[in-house]
Amino acid sequence: MDVNTAPGRPILVVDDERNIRKALELLFRASGYSVIEAEDGEAALRQVEELGPRLVLLDVEMPRLDGFETLRRLRRDSEVPVILLTVRNEDEDKDRGLQLGADDYITKPFRTEEVLLRAKAVLRRTERFLPGAGMIRVDDRLQFHPDRQYLTVGGQQVSLRPTECRLLQTLINANGAVLSNQQLLELVWGPGYDESQVRVYINYLRNKIEADSSNPQYIINVRGQGYFFENPGAAVA
Structure with missing residues:
Protein backbone atom coordinates (compact mmCIF):
# COMPACT_ATOMS: atom_id res chain seq x y z
CA MET A 1 0.00 0.00 0.00
CA ASP A 2 1.22 3.50 -0.86
CA VAL A 3 2.54 5.17 2.30
CA ASN A 4 0.81 8.38 1.25
CA THR A 5 -2.71 6.95 1.22
CA ALA A 6 -2.42 4.26 3.85
CA PRO A 7 -5.08 4.58 6.57
CA GLY A 8 -3.96 5.91 9.91
CA ARG A 9 -3.27 9.32 11.35
CA PRO A 10 -5.22 12.18 9.75
CA ILE A 11 -4.20 15.30 7.89
CA LEU A 12 -5.09 18.49 9.79
CA VAL A 13 -6.38 21.45 7.75
CA VAL A 14 -6.19 24.78 9.62
CA ASP A 15 -7.84 27.84 8.07
CA ASP A 16 -10.31 30.43 9.33
CA GLU A 17 -12.13 30.33 5.96
CA ARG A 18 -14.63 27.49 6.01
CA ASN A 19 -14.82 27.20 2.21
CA ILE A 20 -11.07 26.57 2.00
CA ARG A 21 -11.20 23.97 4.76
CA LYS A 22 -14.05 22.15 3.05
CA ALA A 23 -12.43 22.27 -0.39
CA LEU A 24 -9.22 20.76 0.96
CA GLU A 25 -11.12 18.22 3.05
CA LEU A 26 -13.02 16.99 -0.02
CA LEU A 27 -9.81 16.87 -2.04
CA PHE A 28 -7.88 14.78 0.47
CA ARG A 29 -10.79 12.50 1.36
CA ALA A 30 -11.31 11.77 -2.35
CA SER A 31 -7.66 10.69 -2.46
CA GLY A 32 -8.05 8.29 0.45
CA TYR A 33 -6.85 10.39 3.38
CA SER A 34 -8.46 10.92 6.76
CA VAL A 35 -8.95 14.65 7.42
CA ILE A 36 -9.64 16.77 10.50
CA GLU A 37 -10.17 20.54 10.66
CA ALA A 38 -9.41 23.53 12.86
CA GLU A 39 -10.53 27.12 12.32
CA ASP A 40 -7.80 28.84 14.34
CA GLY A 41 -4.34 28.31 15.78
CA GLU A 42 -5.43 27.45 19.30
CA ALA A 43 -7.76 24.72 18.05
CA ALA A 44 -4.97 23.43 15.82
CA LEU A 45 -2.57 23.09 18.75
CA ARG A 46 -5.19 21.10 20.66
CA GLN A 47 -5.81 18.83 17.68
CA VAL A 48 -2.10 18.13 17.26
CA GLU A 49 -1.72 17.27 20.94
CA GLU A 50 -4.82 15.08 21.10
CA LEU A 51 -4.87 13.38 17.69
CA GLY A 52 -1.27 13.44 16.41
CA PRO A 53 -1.85 14.18 12.71
CA ARG A 54 0.72 13.06 10.14
CA LEU A 55 0.64 16.45 8.31
CA VAL A 56 -0.66 19.96 9.04
CA LEU A 57 -1.81 22.43 6.37
CA LEU A 58 -1.61 25.74 8.22
CA ASP A 59 -2.97 29.09 7.09
CA VAL A 60 -0.80 32.06 8.04
CA GLU A 61 -3.42 34.84 8.11
CA MET A 62 -5.71 33.92 10.99
CA PRO A 63 -7.19 36.05 13.80
CA ARG A 64 -6.04 35.72 17.43
CA LEU A 65 -3.16 33.35 16.72
CA ASP A 66 -1.62 33.58 13.25
CA GLY A 67 0.10 30.73 11.46
CA PHE A 68 3.63 31.83 12.29
CA GLU A 69 2.93 31.95 16.03
CA THR A 70 1.01 28.68 15.85
CA LEU A 71 3.98 27.05 14.13
CA ARG A 72 6.40 28.50 16.68
CA ARG A 73 4.37 27.02 19.55
CA LEU A 74 3.87 23.76 17.69
CA ARG A 75 7.61 23.27 17.27
CA ARG A 76 8.15 23.36 21.04
CA ASP A 77 6.78 19.83 21.32
CA SER A 78 6.03 18.43 17.87
CA GLU A 79 7.93 17.62 14.68
CA VAL A 80 4.81 16.97 12.59
CA PRO A 81 5.37 18.12 8.98
CA VAL A 82 3.76 21.51 8.27
CA ILE A 83 2.84 23.20 4.99
CA LEU A 84 2.06 26.91 5.32
CA LEU A 85 -0.75 28.39 3.21
CA THR A 86 -0.64 32.16 2.70
CA VAL A 87 -1.38 35.08 0.40
CA ARG A 88 2.04 36.48 1.26
CA ASN A 89 4.67 35.95 -1.42
CA GLU A 90 7.62 37.89 -0.03
CA ASP A 91 10.95 36.12 0.41
CA GLU A 92 11.24 37.29 4.01
CA ASP A 93 7.89 35.66 4.85
CA LYS A 94 8.99 32.39 3.25
CA ASP A 95 12.30 32.56 5.10
CA ARG A 96 10.49 33.19 8.37
CA GLY A 97 8.27 30.18 7.85
CA LEU A 98 11.23 27.94 7.04
CA GLN A 99 13.19 29.21 10.01
CA LEU A 100 10.25 28.38 12.27
CA GLY A 101 10.27 24.83 10.94
CA ALA A 102 7.82 24.69 8.02
CA ASP A 103 8.39 21.93 5.47
CA ASP A 104 6.78 23.76 2.56
CA TYR A 105 5.15 27.09 1.72
CA ILE A 106 2.25 27.48 -0.75
CA THR A 107 0.89 30.87 -1.79
CA LYS A 108 -2.80 31.63 -2.31
CA PRO A 109 -4.67 31.46 -4.56
CA PHE A 110 -3.63 27.90 -5.32
CA ARG A 111 -4.90 24.97 -7.33
CA THR A 112 -6.15 22.28 -4.98
CA GLU A 113 -4.37 19.69 -7.12
CA GLU A 114 -1.08 21.46 -6.44
CA VAL A 115 -1.70 21.30 -2.69
CA LEU A 116 -2.36 17.57 -2.96
CA LEU A 117 0.83 16.95 -4.93
CA ARG A 118 2.94 19.04 -2.57
CA ALA A 119 1.41 17.29 0.45
CA LYS A 120 2.23 13.88 -1.03
CA ALA A 121 5.79 15.04 -1.68
CA VAL A 122 6.20 16.20 1.92
CA LEU A 123 4.82 12.90 3.22
CA ARG A 124 7.19 10.93 0.99
CA ARG A 125 10.16 12.92 2.23
CA THR A 126 9.23 12.87 5.90
CA GLU A 127 8.29 9.19 6.05
CA ARG A 128 10.88 7.77 3.65
CA PHE A 129 13.81 7.40 6.03
CA LEU A 130 12.09 6.43 9.24
CA PRO A 131 11.10 2.74 9.12
CA GLY A 132 13.85 0.37 10.21
CA ALA A 133 16.67 2.89 10.45
CA GLY A 134 19.14 1.96 13.18
CA MET A 135 21.42 4.09 15.29
Whole structure:
Protein backbone atom coordinates (compact mmCIF):
# COMPACT_ATOMS: atom_id res chain seq x y z
CA MET A 1 0.00 0.00 0.00
CA ASP A 2 1.22 3.50 -0.86
CA VAL A 3 2.54 5.17 2.30
CA ASN A 4 0.81 8.38 1.25
CA THR A 5 -2.71 6.95 1.22
CA ALA A 6 -2.42 4.26 3.85
CA PRO A 7 -5.08 4.58 6.57
CA GLY A 8 -3.96 5.91 9.91
CA ARG A 9 -3.27 9.32 11.35
CA PRO A 10 -5.22 12.18 9.75
CA ILE A 11 -4.20 15.30 7.89
CA LEU A 12 -5.09 18.49 9.79
CA VAL A 13 -6.38 21.45 7.75
CA VAL A 14 -6.19 24.78 9.62
CA ASP A 15 -7.84 27.84 8.07
CA ASP A 16 -10.31 30.43 9.33
CA GLU A 17 -12.13 30.33 5.96
CA ARG A 18 -14.63 27.49 6.01
CA ASN A 19 -14.82 27.20 2.21
CA ILE A 20 -11.07 26.57 2.00
CA ARG A 21 -11.20 23.97 4.76
CA LYS A 22 -14.05 22.15 3.05
CA ALA A 23 -12.43 22.27 -0.39
CA LEU A 24 -9.22 20.76 0.96
CA GLU A 25 -11.12 18.22 3.05
CA LEU A 26 -13.02 16.99 -0.02
CA LEU A 27 -9.81 16.87 -2.04
CA PHE A 28 -7.88 14.78 0.47
CA ARG A 29 -10.79 12.50 1.36
CA ALA A 30 -11.31 11.77 -2.35
CA SER A 31 -7.66 10.69 -2.46
CA GLY A 32 -8.05 8.29 0.45
CA TYR A 33 -6.85 10.39 3.38
CA SER A 34 -8.46 10.92 6.76
CA VAL A 35 -8.95 14.65 7.42
CA ILE A 36 -9.64 16.77 10.50
CA GLU A 37 -10.17 20.54 10.66
CA ALA A 38 -9.41 23.53 12.86
CA GLU A 39 -10.53 27.12 12.32
CA ASP A 40 -7.80 28.84 14.34
CA GLY A 41 -4.34 28.31 15.78
CA GLU A 42 -5.43 27.45 19.30
CA ALA A 43 -7.76 24.72 18.05
CA ALA A 44 -4.97 23.43 15.82
CA LEU A 45 -2.57 23.09 18.75
CA ARG A 46 -5.19 21.10 20.66
CA GLN A 47 -5.81 18.83 17.68
CA VAL A 48 -2.10 18.13 17.26
CA GLU A 49 -1.72 17.27 20.94
CA GLU A 50 -4.82 15.08 21.10
CA LEU A 51 -4.87 13.38 17.69
CA GLY A 52 -1.27 13.44 16.41
CA PRO A 53 -1.85 14.18 12.71
CA ARG A 54 0.72 13.06 10.14
CA LEU A 55 0.64 16.45 8.31
CA VAL A 56 -0.66 19.96 9.04
CA LEU A 57 -1.81 22.43 6.37
CA LEU A 58 -1.61 25.74 8.22
CA ASP A 59 -2.97 29.09 7.09
CA VAL A 60 -0.80 32.06 8.04
CA GLU A 61 -3.42 34.84 8.11
CA MET A 62 -5.71 33.92 10.99
CA PRO A 63 -7.19 36.05 13.80
CA ARG A 64 -6.04 35.72 17.43
CA LEU A 65 -3.16 33.35 16.72
CA ASP A 66 -1.62 33.58 13.25
CA GLY A 67 0.10 30.73 11.46
CA PHE A 68 3.63 31.83 12.29
CA GLU A 69 2.93 31.95 16.03
CA THR A 70 1.01 28.68 15.85
CA LEU A 71 3.98 27.05 14.13
CA ARG A 72 6.40 28.50 16.68
CA ARG A 73 4.37 27.02 19.55
CA LEU A 74 3.87 23.76 17.69
CA ARG A 75 7.61 23.27 17.27
CA ARG A 76 8.15 23.36 21.04
CA ASP A 77 6.78 19.83 21.32
CA SER A 78 6.03 18.43 17.87
CA GLU A 79 7.93 17.62 14.68
CA VAL A 80 4.81 16.97 12.59
CA PRO A 81 5.37 18.12 8.98
CA VAL A 82 3.76 21.51 8.27
CA ILE A 83 2.84 23.20 4.99
CA LEU A 84 2.06 26.91 5.32
CA LEU A 85 -0.75 28.39 3.21
CA THR A 86 -0.64 32.16 2.70
CA VAL A 87 -1.38 35.08 0.40
CA ARG A 88 2.04 36.48 1.26
CA ASN A 89 4.67 35.95 -1.42
CA GLU A 90 7.62 37.89 -0.03
CA ASP A 91 10.95 36.12 0.41
CA GLU A 92 11.24 37.29 4.01
CA ASP A 93 7.89 35.66 4.85
CA LYS A 94 8.99 32.39 3.25
CA ASP A 95 12.30 32.56 5.10
CA ARG A 96 10.49 33.19 8.37
CA GLY A 97 8.27 30.18 7.85
CA LEU A 98 11.23 27.94 7.04
CA GLN A 99 13.19 29.21 10.01
CA LEU A 100 10.25 28.38 12.27
CA GLY A 101 10.27 24.83 10.94
CA ALA A 102 7.82 24.69 8.02
CA ASP A 103 8.39 21.93 5.47
CA ASP A 104 6.78 23.76 2.56
CA TYR A 105 5.15 27.09 1.72
CA ILE A 106 2.25 27.48 -0.75
CA THR A 107 0.89 30.87 -1.79
CA LYS A 108 -2.80 31.63 -2.31
CA PRO A 109 -4.67 31.46 -4.56
CA PHE A 110 -3.63 27.90 -5.32
CA ARG A 111 -4.90 24.97 -7.33
CA THR A 112 -6.15 22.28 -4.98
CA GLU A 113 -4.37 19.69 -7.12
CA GLU A 114 -1.08 21.46 -6.44
CA VAL A 115 -1.70 21.30 -2.69
CA LEU A 116 -2.36 17.57 -2.96
CA LEU A 117 0.83 16.95 -4.93
CA ARG A 118 2.94 19.04 -2.57
CA ALA A 119 1.41 17.29 0.45
CA LYS A 120 2.23 13.88 -1.03
CA ALA A 121 5.79 15.04 -1.68
CA VAL A 122 6.20 16.20 1.92
CA LEU A 123 4.82 12.90 3.22
CA ARG A 124 7.19 10.93 0.99
CA ARG A 125 10.16 12.92 2.23
CA THR A 126 9.23 12.87 5.90
CA GLU A 127 8.29 9.19 6.05
CA ARG A 128 10.88 7.77 3.65
CA PHE A 129 13.81 7.40 6.03
CA LEU A 130 12.09 6.43 9.24
CA PRO A 131 11.10 2.74 9.12
CA GLY A 132 13.85 0.37 10.21
CA ALA A 133 16.67 2.89 10.45
CA GLY A 134 19.14 1.96 13.18
CA MET A 135 21.42 4.09 15.29
CA ILE A 136 24.43 5.46 13.38
CA ARG A 137 27.52 5.94 15.50
CA VAL A 138 29.63 8.67 13.91
CA ASP A 139 32.21 8.84 16.69
CA ASP A 140 32.41 8.85 20.48
CA ARG A 141 30.85 12.31 20.62
CA LEU A 142 28.08 11.99 18.02
CA GLN A 143 25.40 9.35 17.42
CA PHE A 144 22.44 9.70 15.07
CA HIS A 145 19.06 8.00 15.63
CA PRO A 146 17.09 8.56 12.38
CA ASP A 147 14.21 6.32 13.41
CA ARG A 148 13.60 8.45 16.51
CA GLN A 149 14.69 11.74 14.89
CA TYR A 150 17.29 12.76 17.42
CA LEU A 151 21.04 13.00 17.99
CA THR A 152 23.19 12.17 20.95
CA VAL A 153 25.84 14.89 21.12
CA GLY A 154 28.37 14.59 23.90
CA GLY A 155 25.95 12.43 25.85
CA GLN A 156 23.06 14.90 25.48
CA GLN A 157 19.93 14.11 23.48
CA VAL A 158 19.17 16.70 20.77
CA SER A 159 15.91 16.50 18.82
CA LEU A 160 15.77 16.95 15.05
CA ARG A 161 13.06 18.36 12.84
CA PRO A 162 11.95 16.01 10.04
CA THR A 163 13.74 18.06 7.38
CA GLU A 164 16.92 18.18 9.47
CA CYS A 165 16.74 14.42 9.88
CA ARG A 166 16.34 13.85 6.13
CA LEU A 167 19.15 16.25 5.29
CA LEU A 168 21.57 14.67 7.73
CA GLN A 169 20.78 11.14 6.58
CA THR A 170 21.20 12.19 2.94
CA LEU A 171 24.65 13.62 3.69
CA ILE A 172 25.67 10.52 5.65
CA ASN A 173 24.37 8.17 2.96
CA ALA A 174 26.58 9.92 0.39
CA ASN A 175 29.62 8.29 2.08
CA GLY A 176 31.83 11.36 1.93
CA ALA A 177 30.83 12.49 -1.58
CA VAL A 178 30.22 16.20 -2.12
CA LEU A 179 26.56 16.97 -2.83
CA SER A 180 25.67 20.22 -4.54
CA ASN A 181 22.88 22.47 -3.30
CA GLN A 182 20.78 21.36 -6.26
CA GLN A 183 21.35 17.68 -5.49
CA LEU A 184 20.40 18.23 -1.86
CA LEU A 185 17.26 20.10 -2.90
CA GLU A 186 16.19 17.24 -5.17
CA LEU A 187 16.98 14.52 -2.62
CA VAL A 188 15.58 16.21 0.50
CA TRP A 189 12.94 18.71 -0.66
CA GLY A 190 12.02 17.81 -4.22
CA PRO A 191 11.62 20.09 -7.26
CA GLY A 192 10.55 23.71 -7.08
CA TYR A 193 12.48 24.84 -4.00
CA ASP A 194 15.03 27.62 -3.54
CA GLU A 195 18.66 26.87 -2.66
CA SER A 196 18.39 29.18 0.36
CA GLN A 197 16.59 26.35 2.14
CA VAL A 198 19.75 24.23 1.97
CA ARG A 199 21.81 26.95 3.64
CA VAL A 200 19.18 27.52 6.33
CA TYR A 201 18.99 23.85 7.28
CA ILE A 202 22.75 23.29 7.05
CA ASN A 203 23.07 26.06 9.64
CA TYR A 204 20.40 24.42 11.82
CA LEU A 205 22.29 21.12 11.74
CA ARG A 206 25.65 22.72 12.42
CA ASN A 207 24.25 24.52 15.44
CA LYS A 208 23.09 21.16 16.82
CA ILE A 209 26.05 18.99 15.82
CA GLU A 210 29.20 21.08 15.84
CA ALA A 211 31.14 22.07 18.93
CA ASP A 212 31.82 25.35 17.08
CA SER A 213 29.41 25.98 14.21
CA SER A 214 31.74 28.64 12.77
CA ASN A 215 34.47 26.00 12.44
CA PRO A 216 32.56 22.86 11.41
CA GLN A 217 34.18 19.45 11.69
CA TYR A 218 31.30 17.28 10.44
CA ILE A 219 29.32 19.16 7.79
CA ILE A 220 31.95 20.59 5.46
CA ASN A 221 31.42 23.10 2.65
CA VAL A 222 33.50 22.85 -0.52
CA ARG A 223 33.33 26.32 -2.02
CA GLY A 224 31.49 26.35 -5.32
CA GLN A 225 30.64 22.64 -5.12
CA GLY A 226 28.46 21.83 -2.12
CA TYR A 227 28.63 19.94 1.17
CA PHE A 228 29.85 16.61 2.47
CA PHE A 229 29.72 14.82 5.81
CA GLU A 230 33.13 14.11 7.35
CA ASN A 231 33.68 10.66 8.89
CA PRO A 232 30.30 9.12 8.03
CA GLY A 233 31.58 5.57 7.92
CA ALA A 234 30.60 4.61 11.42
CA ALA A 235 28.79 1.43 12.30
CA VAL A 236 25.03 1.14 12.13
CA ALA A 237 23.59 -0.54 15.22
